[in-house]
Every structure is written in structure tokens, then in C-alpha cells.
Amino acid sequence: MSAVVEFRAASYRIGAREILKNLTLSVEAGETLVLLGRSGSGKTTALKMVNGLLFPSAGEVLVDGTPTTAWEPVRLKRRIGYVIQEIGLFPHYTVAENVGLVPHLENWDAARICGRVDELLRQVGLDPQQFGARYPAQLSGGQRQRVGVARALAADPSVLLFDEPFGAVDPVTRLDLQKQFLALRRDLGKTAIFVTHDVREALMLATRIALLRDGALDLVAAPRQFLDAIGDEARAFLECLDWKADAK
Amino acid sequence: MNSGLASEIVQLTIEHLTLVLVSMAIAIALAVPAGILIARRAAWRPWLLGFANVMQTIPSLALFGFLIPVPLIGGIGKRTAIVALVLYALLPILRNTMVGILGVDAAVRESAVAMGMTARQILWRVELPLAARTILAGIRVAAVTTIGTATIAAAIGGGGLGVFIFRGIASVDSTQILAGAVPAACIALAADAGLGWVERRWTAG
Numbered sequence: 001m002s003a004v005v006e007f008r009a010a011s012y013r014i015g016a017r018e019i020l021k022n023l024t025l026s027v028e029a030g031e032t033l034v035l036l037g038r039s040g041s042g043k044t045t046a047l048k049m050v051n052g053l054l055f056p057s058a059g060e061v062l063v064d065g066t067p068t069t070a071w072e073p074v075r076l077k078r079r080i081g082y083v084i085q086e087i088g089l090f091p092h093y094t095v096a097e098n099v100g101l102v103p104h105l106e107n108w109d110a111a112r113i114c115g116r117v118d119e120l121l122r123q124v125g126l127d128p129q130q131f132g133a134r135y136p137a138q139l140s141g142g143q144r145q146r147v148g149v150a151r152a153l154a155a156d157p158s159v160l161l162f163d164e165p166f167g168a169v170d171p172v173t174r175l176d177l178q179k180q181f182l183a184l185r186r187d188l189g190k191t192a193i194f195v196t197h198d199v200r201e202a203l204m205l206a207t208r209i210a211l212l213r214d215g216a217l218d219l220v221a222a223p224r225q226f227l228d229a230i231g232d233e234a235r236a237f238l239e240c241l242d243w244k245a246d247a248k
Numbered sequence: 249m250n251s252g253l254a255s256e257i258v259q260l261t262i263e264h265l266t267l268v269l270v271s272m273a274i275a276i277a278l279a280v281p282a283g284i285l286i287a288r289r290a291a292w293r294p295w296l297l298g299f300a301n302v303m304q305t306i307p308s309l310a311l312f313g314f315l316i317p318v319p320l321i322g323g324i325g326k327r328t329a330i331v332a333l334v335l336y337a338l339l340p341i342l343r344n345t346m347v348g349i350l351g352v353d354a355a356v357r358e359s360a361v362a363m364g365m366t367a368r369q370i371l372w373r374v375e376l377p378l379a380a381r382t383i384l385a386g387i388r389v390a391a392v393t394t395i396g397t398a399t400i401a402a403a404i405g406g407g408g409l410g411v412f413i414f415r416g417i418a419s420v421d422s423t424q425i426l427a428g429a430v431p432a433a434c435i436a437l438a439a440d441a442g443l444g445w446v447e448r449r450w451t452a453g
Contacts, residue, residue, distance in 0.1 A: 051362055075364070077362055077364035078364035080362075084358065088359030088360075089356075091378065151363075
């Protein structure tokens with residue numbers, strides 16, 4: 001297997017504050033690496049270094065073997081799909097226009113864009129006839145998030161980045177979206193990096209979990225091994241799963 | 249109403265509209281790019297906003313008067329009037345352009361960057377369309393004010409409907425005053441309604 005994304009001793013600091021410390025980690029083709037950590041642990045910072053929204057202050061991040069600093073910024077971003085919690089759909093574009101944006105920027109012809117948009121909306125469980133012409137304001141939170149995923153997939157990116165994408169929806173919808181995510185991974189086999197602070201979500205979606213603590217990598221483990229981890233931070237997260245004990 | 253007065257109303261209304269349209273075109277051409285600039289560079293904000301603010305606080309009659317001795321842009325006539333009207337119209341357009349662009353949701357801007365849109369594409373396809381309603385509201389305020397202020401242009405030989413008003417004041421003739429004031433008010437109302445319609449129409453959805 002080859003590393004699609006590779007962090008090599010990547011650090012990020014703002015002034016004297018070190019947000020990410022010496023992160024070394026590689027993400028293999030087809031896997032879903034979940035970056036798990038508390039707020040402020042540096043997981044979003046690490047994610048934004050992959051598509052060049054941020055650049056490391058020291059060390060480097062490689063995408064397909066090339067450091068992000070050597071990539072042409074627009075090319076790098078178009079190769080990578082990005083889904084964030086606030087979604088950031090363009091409110092003045094219809095659902096179809098939002099999803100078709102990157103193909104449009106890549107100068108695909110209209111018929112091909114149209115076909116691609118229909119295909120993507122179906123993949124994320126939305127009927128193109130029903131939803132294509134709507135504006136984001138006319139959708140529910142869960143539907144908007146599906147459109148966000150479809151938009152990120154549009155130009156067939158080699159890597160997908162998710163920054164707590166399902167954090168703002170209700171738990172039932174969240175479970176729906178998580179199942180959809182697993183189905184998409186089974187069908188498309190995309191490489192993904194997924195940021196979350198929800199240990200349940202991490203265990204459900206990850207092929208490997210990377211636990212971050214105060215900007216440093218604490219542990220990397222497959223979900224099964226993570227359950228048996230003995231580190232303080234891992235135990236602190238696993239305690240969140242003991243809700244049944246609390247209820248009794 | 250005699251036909252002499254009627255034809256003069258038509259002529260001065262056309263003159264008035266010309267003053268307003270030329271000044272508004274120049275003001276938009278200056279203030280919208282300047283507003284985009286100060287949305288990007290906070291350091292320039294106090295200078296440009298301060299300048300536009302000061303221009304608007306000078307009483308209009310005094311501003312027209314101040315410009316008369318200024319070389320190149322000053323003197324008696326339409327050119328001076330247009331310069332003064334432009335200076336007056338800057339503030340609402342400048343401020344609304346800045347506010348409109350700064351008001352674009354940070355998540356929308358971030359995802360535009362993350363999708364690999366260039367700075368130019370983000371400006372034209374995301375920021376300006378989303379700021380359009382606010383920018384148009386500024387243009388609407390500026391237009392209505394300019395139509396009223398343009399009546400004072402007559403004081404420095406700029407022509408327009410103010411000619412009737414100043415003549416009416418000098419000769420204590422309210423017919424003359426109304427001949428200037430009524431068309432000016434009608435133009436202002438029409439401009440307000442028209443631009444309001446564009447605002448709603450253009451930014452639907």
C-alpha cells in the first residue's frame with residue numbers, strides 16, 4: 001500500500017503557541033483515518049494542512065508524494081474533497097449548482113455535469129428531480145449535509161476530508177449520515193481523513209484512529225485495539241461510552 | 249401652465265437627470281472597488297471611510313462653494329457640480345460594499361477556497377452576488393440623496409431643477425419653486441421604487 005497523505009514531523013504554531021507538535025502519520029489508500037481529540041487538540045489544524053488551507057511551520061505534509069508547498073494551490077484543493085460542519089453551501093446556488101461547482105470550474109461540458117450531479121445526489125440518497133432545483137435554505141440540516149458530501153465527491157477527488165461533518169445534526173439523522181458514509185466507502189473506496197471528538201463515531205467509521213492530545217499524537221490504533229488502549233486520554237474518551245452505567 | 253414653463257421643466261429635468269446619472273456612475277465606479285479593497289485590508293478602512301464621512305458632513309451648499317476655487321475639478325458649472333455630488337454619494341456605497349462583503353458567511357468563503365476557486369472567482373461568483381443586496385441598498389440611498397442634493401448644483405451654475413428653486417426664492421414665486429421641487433421629488437420617488445424593485449428582483453432566492 002502507498003501513502004496518499006503523509007505528515008512528516010509537521011508542526012504548526014501561531015506566535016509562541018504550538019497547536020500541532022511534530023506530527024508524523026501516514027494515511028494509506030482506501031482507509032478512513034479518524035483524527036480523534038478534544039477541542040483544541042489540533043485535529044482540525046492537521047486536516048487543513050492536507051488541502052493547503054494551512055501550511056506547516058516546520059516539517060512537511062505530502063499528498064501523493066509531493067509536499068503541499070510544492071503543489072499548485074488550486075490543483076491541490078480540487079483533488080481533495082472537503083466537508084465541514086457548517087457545510088458552507090452557497091446560498092445563492094441551487095443544490096445542483098452547488099454539487100456541480102467543481103466540475104464546472106474544471107470546464108466539464110454541461111451534459112456531463114448534469115449527469116454527474118444526478119449520479120451524486122442519488123449516491124447520497126437524495127432524489128435529483130425533487131432536490132436539484134432547491135436552494136440550501138429549503139433543505140433540512142441532514143439534507144444539506146448530504147449535499148455537502150455530494151459536492152465534495154463531485155470531481156472524483158483522490159482524498160476526502162471531513163471536519164466534524166455530522167456534529168450539528170440530531171442524533172437520529174447523524175446515525176443515518178454515518179451509515180450513508182459507510183455505504184459510500186464500500187461503494188467508492190475513497191481515502192478519507194475524518195475529524196471528530198465523538199468516540200462512538202470514531203469507532204464506527206474508522207479503519208484506524210489517531211488520538212491527538214494537546215497537539216501531539218497520543219496513539220494510533222484500529223478501533224478494536226483502541227477499545228483496549230490503556231493510555232489516560234484513550235481511557236478518558238472510552239469512558240464516554242459508559243452511558244449505560246450512568247443510567248442505572 | 250404656459251408652454252414656455254412646460255418646455256423649461258422638461259429641459260431642466262433632463263439636465264438634472266444627467267447630473268445625477270453621471271455622478272452616480274462615477275461614484276459607483278469609485279466606491280464599489282474601494283469598498284472591496286477596505287473589506288480586504290482593515291488598515292485602509294479608517295482612511296477611506298473617514299474621507300467619505302467627512303465629505304458627507306460638510307453642508308452641501310458649502311461643499312459646492314469650496315470647490316469653486318479648486319483648480320482642474322473646480323470652477324463654475326456642471327463639472328464642479330458633478331465632483332461635489334460624487335463626493336456626497338461615496339459614503340453609503342463604500343460602507344455598504346464593505347459591510348456586504350464582510351457579511352459573507354465565513355464557512356461559505358472557506359469552502360469556496362477549499363474547492364479550489366481562485367480569488368477572482370470567489371469575488372465574482374460568491375462575494376459580490378451575496379453582497380449584492382447590501383450594495384444595492386447603499387446605491388439606492390446614495391441615488392435618492394443625490395437627486396435632492398443636485399438641486400443645489402444650480403447655485404454654482406450646474407443647472408438642473410435647482411434653477412427653478414433658486415429663481416423662485418429670489419423672486420418670491422412659489423410656482424417656480426414648485427416647478428423645481430415637484431419633478432425632483434418625483435424623480436427621487438421613482439428612483440427609490442425602481443432600485444427597490446431591482447434589489448428584490450436581483451437578490452431573490
